[in-house]
Amino acid sequence: xxxxxxxxxxxxxxxxxxxGAKNSSLPLLAATLISAGRSVLHNCPQLSDVDTxxxxxxxxxxxxxxxxxxVTVDSSEMSCSExxxxxxxxxxxxxxxxxxxxxxxxxxxVCFPGGCELGPRPIDLHLSALQQLGLEIQDDHGYLDCTVxxxxxxxxISLSFPSVGATENILLAACTAEGETVINNAASEPEIVDLxxxxxxxxxxxxxxxxxxxxxxxxxxxxxxxHWVIPDRIVxxxxxxxxxxxxxxxFVRNCCPEHLDSxxxxxxxxxxxxxxxRDSIYIRAKSxxxxxxxxxxxxxxxxxxxxxxxxxxxxxxxxxxxxxVENIFENRFKHVSELLKMGANIKVExxxxxxxxxxxxxxxxxxxxDLRAGAAMVVAGLAAHGRTTISDIxxxxxxxxxxxxxxxxxxxxxxx
Ligand code: UD1
Numbered sequence: 001x002x003x004x005x006x007x008x009x010x011x012x013x014x015x016x017x018x019x020g021a022k023n024s025s026l027p028l029l030a031a032t033l034i035s036a037g038r039s040v041l042h043n044c045p046q047l048s049d050v051d052t053x054x055x056x057x058x059x060x061x062x063x064x065x066x067x068x069x070x071v072t073v074d075s076s077e078m079s080c081s082e083x084x085x086x087x088x089x090x091x092x093x094x095x096x097x098x099x100x101x102x103x104x105x106x107x108x109x110v111c112f113p114g115g116c117e118l119g120p121r122p123i124d125l126h127l128s129a130l131q132q133l134g135l136e137i138q139d140d141h142g143y144l145d146c147t148v149x150x151x152x153x154x155x156x157i158s159l160s161f162p163s164v165g166a167t168e169n170i171l172l173a174a175c176t177a178e179g180e181t182v183i184n185n186a187a188s189e190p191e192i193v194d195l196x197x198x199x200x201x202x203x204x205x206x207x208x209x210x211x212x213x214x215x216x217x218x219x220x221x222x223x224x225x226x227h228w229v230i231p232d233r234i235v236x237x238x239x240x241x242x243x244x245x246x247x248x249x250x251f252v253r254n255c256c257p258e259h260l261d262s263x264x265x266x267x268x269x270x271x272x273x274x275x276x277x278r279d280s281i282y283i284r285a286k287s288x289x290x291x292x293x294x295x296x297x298x299x300x301x302x303x304x305x306x307x308x309x310x311x312x313x314x315x316x317x318x319x320x321x322x323x324x325v326e327n328i329f330e331n332r333f334k335h336v337s338e339l340l341k342m343g344a345n346i347k348v349e350x351x352x353x354x355x356x357x358x359x360x361x362x363x364x365x366x367x368x369x370d371l372r373a374g375a376a377m378v379v380a381g382l383a384a385h386g387r388t389t390i391s392d393i394x395x396x397x398x399x400x401x402x403x404x405x406x407x408x409x410x411x412x413x414x415x416x
Contacts, residue, residue, distance in 0.1 A: 001391065001392060001393070001394060002393050002394070002416055003389055003390060003391050003393060003416070004378065004381070004389070004390040004393050004396070004403075004404060004414060004415070004416055005387060005388070005389050005390075005414070005415050005416075006363070006378065006381030006382055006384075006387065006388045006389075006390070006412065006413065006414045007363075007386070007387050007413040007414075008246075008361075008363060008381050008382050008383055008384040008385060008386065008387075008388060008413075009246075009383070009384065009385050009386075010246060010382070010411055010412060010413055011246045011247045011248040011249070011411070012242055012243050012246045012248035012249075012250055012382065012407070012410045012411050012412055013248050013249045013250065013410060013411055014250065014251070014409060014410040014411065015250070015251040015252075015253055015410070016239050016250060016251070016252055016253065016406050016407075016409070016410055017253045017254045017406075018231045018232055018235050018236045018239070018252060018253065018254050018255040019043070019045040019046075019069070019231070019232055019235060019254075019401045019402075020042075020043035020044050020045045020069065020228075020229035020230070020231060020232060021045075021190075021191060021194070021229055021230050021231060021232040021233065021234075021235075022045055022047055022049055022050065022232060022398070022399050023093075023164075023189075023191045023232075023234075023306075024190075024191040024194040024195065024229050024230050024232075025041065025044045025045060025047075025049075025050050025053070025229050026049060026050070026053050026091075026093055026094075026096060027096045027168040027172070027191065027195045028041055028044075028194065028195060028198050028227065028229060029041070029044075029050070029053040029054065029057060029071070029073065030053070030096050030097045030099075030100040030168075030172060031100060031172060031195060031198055031199055031202070032057070032062070032073040032075055032224070033057070033060065033062070033075050033078060033097070033100040033101060033103075033104050034075075034100055034103050034104050034172060034175065034176060034199075034202070034222050035075065035202045035222040035223055035224045035225065036075055036076055036078070036104065036221070036222070036224075037074070037075065037076055037223055037224030038072060038073070038074040038076070038224050039072070039073050039075070039202070039224040039225055039226070039227070040070060040071070040072050040073075040224075040225075040226040040227070041070070041071045041072075041073070041226075041227055041228075041229055042069060042070050042226070042227070042228045042229065043069050043228050043229040043230075043231075044066075044069055044070065044071045044229050045069065045229075045232065045401045046066075046068075046069065046401050047397065047398060047399060047400075047401055048394070048397055048398050049091050049093070049398050049399070050071070052087060052090045052091045052094070053091070053094070054066065054071065054073075055087060056083055056087050056094060056097060057073055057075070059080060059083065059084070059087060060075075060078050060079075060080045060081070060083070060101070061075075061077050061078045061079040061080050062074060062075045062077070062078050063077070075104075078104060078105070081101050081105045081107045081108045081109060082108070082109040082110070083097060083101075083109075083110045083111070084111075085111040085142075088110055088111045088113060089111070089113075092113045092121050093165060094110070094113070095110065095113050095123055095126060095165060095169070096165055096168050096169055096172070097110065098110050098126065098130065098144070098146065098169060099126075099130060099168070099169035099170065099171075099172035099173035100172040100173075102130065102135050102146055102148060102152065102173055103152060103172055103173045103175070103176050103177070106147070106148040106151075107146065107147050107148070108144075108146040109143055109144065109145050109146065110143070110144055110146075111142055111143050111144070112139070112142050112143070112144060117331065117334070117369060117370040117395075120330065123165070123166075125159055125160065125161065125163045125166040126163070126165060126166045126169045127144070129157045129159070129166055129169065129170045129183075130146070130169060130170070130173055132155040132157050133152045133153060133154070133155055133157075133170070133173050133174060133177055133181065134148055134149070134150075134151075134152045134153045134155075134177075135147070135148055135152065135173070136148070136149070151176075151177065151178045152173055152174065152176070152177035152178070152218075153177055153178050153179060154174060154177050154178060154179035154180045154181040154216070154217075154218050155181055156181070156182045156184070157170060157181065157182065157183050157184070158183075158184040158185055159183065159184065159185045159186065159187075160185070161185070161299075162185050162186060162187040162188065162212070162299045163187060164187040164189050164191065164192065164299075166187075167183060167186045167187040167192055167214070168187075168191075168192065168195055170183050170186075170216075171183075171192070171195055171196060171199060171206060171209075171214070171216065172195075172199075174216040174218060175199050175204035175205075175206060175216055175218065175219065175222065176204075176218055176219060176220070176221060176222060177216075177218040178218050179217075179218055180215065180216065180217050180218070181215075181216040181218070182213060182214070182215055182216075183213065183214040183216070184212070184213050185212060186208075186209075186211070186212060186213065186214045187299060187300070188209075188210050188211060188212065188299070188300050188301065189299070189300040190210075190230055190233065190256070190259045190300070191230070192209050192210065193209045193210040194229065194230045195209075196209030196210075196214070197209070197227070198225060198227045199222070201225040201226075201227060202222040202223055202224065202225045203219055203221070203222045203223050204216070204219060204222055205217040205218075205219055230256055230259075231254055231255045231256050231259075231279075232255075232399075233255070233256065233259040233260055233304070233307075234304065234306040234307055234372070234375075234399070235399070235400060236252050236255040236256075236259075236260060236281065237260060237263050237304070237306075237307040237310060237311065238307075238310045238375045238378075238379070238400070239252050239406075240252060240260075240263070240267060240272075240281065240283050241310035241311055241313065241314055241375075241379045242310075242378065242379055242382055242407065242412070243283045243285055243410075244267060244270065244272050244283065244285040244289060244314050245285075245313060245314055245317065245379045245380070245382055245383035246285070246382050246383055247285050247286065247287040247288075248283075248284075248285055248410075248411075249282075249283070249284045249285070250282070250283050250410060251280055251281070251282050252280060252281045252282075252283070253279070253280045254279060254280075255279060255280065255281060256279065257276045257277065257278075257279070257280075257281050260281070261301060262298075262300075262301055262302055262303045262304070263303065263304070263307055263311065264276065266292050266295055266303065266311060267283065267311075269290060269292045269293070270285075270289040270290050270291075270292055270314055270315075270318060271285070271286045271289055271290045272284065272285045272286070272289075273285075288317075288318070288319045288359070289314055289315075289317065289318040289319065289357075290318055290319060290320065291315060291318040291319065291320035291321055291322040291355075291357055292315060292318070292322045293322070293323065294322075294323045294324075294325065295308070295311065295312075295315075295322070295323070295324045295325070296324075296325040296327060297324075297325070297326050297327050297328050297332075298327060298328075299328070305326065305327075305328035305329055305332060306372050307372075308324060308326060308332060308372070309332070309334075309335045309372040309373050309375060309376035310372065310375050310376050310378075310379045312324050312335065312353070312355065312376060313335065313339065313376045313379040313380045313383070314379070315355040315357060316339050316344040316345075316346065316355055316357060316358065316361065316380070317344075317357055317358060317359070317360065317361060317383055318355075318357035319357055320356075320357055321354065321355065321356050321357070322354075322355045322357065323352065323353070323354055323355070324352070324353045324355065325351055325352050325353075326351045326352075326353070327351060330351075332372075332373075333348050333353055334369035334370055334373040335369070335372075335373040335376035335377065335380075336348055336353065338364075338366035338367060338369070338373070338376075338377055338380070339361070339376070339380055341364040341365075341366055342361040342362055342363070342364045342366065342380055342384055342388070343358055343360070343361050343362045344358060344361060344380075345357075345358055360383075360384070360385050361380055361383055361384040361385070362384055362385055362386055363381065363384045363385065363386030363387040363388040363389075364384075364388060364389075365388075365389045365391070366380075366381075366388060366389070366390055366391075367390070367391050367392050368390055368391070368392045368393050368395045368396050369392070369395070370395050371395050371396065371398050371399045372399070373395075374390065374392070374393060374395045374396035375396060375399070375400065375403075377390045378390065378396065378403060378407070378414075381414075382407070382412055382414070393416075404416050
């Protein structure tokens with residue numbers, strides 16, 4: 001397994017570009033199954049999770065071609081409705097293929113995704129919503145055997161929590177169902193809007209994506225389409241954190257600033273100067289950041305759970321005490337043990353972390369326990385005095401296409 005080595009303490013400066021959103025690309029790739037033709041996705045990042053999604057498509061009988069950031073999927077010959085455990089277990093979010101396979105073939109067999117590094121990852125909301133659309137689901141020793149008798153049927157579905165994955169599964173299953181589907185308390189993340197936009201360009205009739213209630217009028221069939229994946233808002237937030245942690249000055253290009261509206265006030269409270277353009281963000285950080293009173297992760301448009309670990313790391317070197325509350329995942333403070341090795345002063349009680357900022361972190365050997373905890377280690381390593389070595393960086397590579405090369409270009413002393 002690879003490692004990243006960072007010699008920290010260098011203020012970053014220059015320009016950095018953001019790649020397409022991982023969390024959009026995966027459901028979009030699943031959506032290419034329904035259109036039963038040759039769809040083209042541009043700005044699709046070259047990440048291991050995207051590779052896994054492409055392998056799932058190939059396993060199902062699709063032809064997949066990749067040229068740089070463009071992926072072409074021809075799903076016209078799709079024949080298989082089962083995803084083997086080996087592929088499902090590589091990526092918990094592969095459950096989003098369930099709605100798409102069921103919509104296309106009327107039958108699906110996928111294994112139960114189980115827990116993951118962020119804690120238990122239940123799919124009860126996905127399954128109950130798909131059952132309301134007429135999918136019969138049987139648990140066969142950890143496999144979900146799913147069948148539709150006739151066609152899926154539109155339904156009124158109220159989610160008890162605005163789950164991103166469940167909302168995506170419903171969109172995928174309902175767009176070719178018979179009749180109307182209404183999702184109440186739907187997730188409103190930008191990735192939901194991106195998926196609905198793609199499905200609509202394939203001929204679906206989805207209204208209200210990005211709002212709490214989404215109306216889907218089922219159509220008989222979809223056709224293929226070409227689509228540009230939205231920029232990755234979490235990569236943008238990570239690069240802003242890298243600049244902030246080093247007292248740097250950075251232009252983050254090719255991003256969608258409106259997707260980061262809940263992150264900007266936190267960076268400003270920490271004393272960063274921001275200039276927000278149409279598709280770029282300029283940040284200039286002071287040499288010692290201010291603490292932040294309270295950050296609570298929430299469903300969109302609240303503060304994103306995925307941005308919590310990198311921004312949390314800024315609080316570890318701020319001039320005072322900050323409080324972070326993690327409301328989405330049980331196990332999302334895995335960066336804390338590693339920050340402690342670097343000299344941070346943090347207390348965690350359940351979902352609340354109290355961070356007493358220290359003047360400086362010291363380089364150490366640390367581990368990327370999961371994707372965003374790994375991003376937090378990069379931010380910490382850039383800020384720290386001395387050398388930080390990060391192991392298990394395959395987690396970081398799941399979400400950042402070229403983090404070492406990108407950061408080198410803006411002055412970071414980082415190597416792989
Ligand atoms: C979540 C994040 C998403 C992020 C992604 C990857 C939220 C609301 N969602 O999406 O922004 O990009 O992780 O890190 O921030 N839950 C259930 N039953 C279900 C489904 C979910 O209880 O059937 C619970 C989960 O345990 C969790 C919460 O709902 O506590 C968030 O779930 P959900 O939005 O579905 O997660 P993801 O789709 O993975």
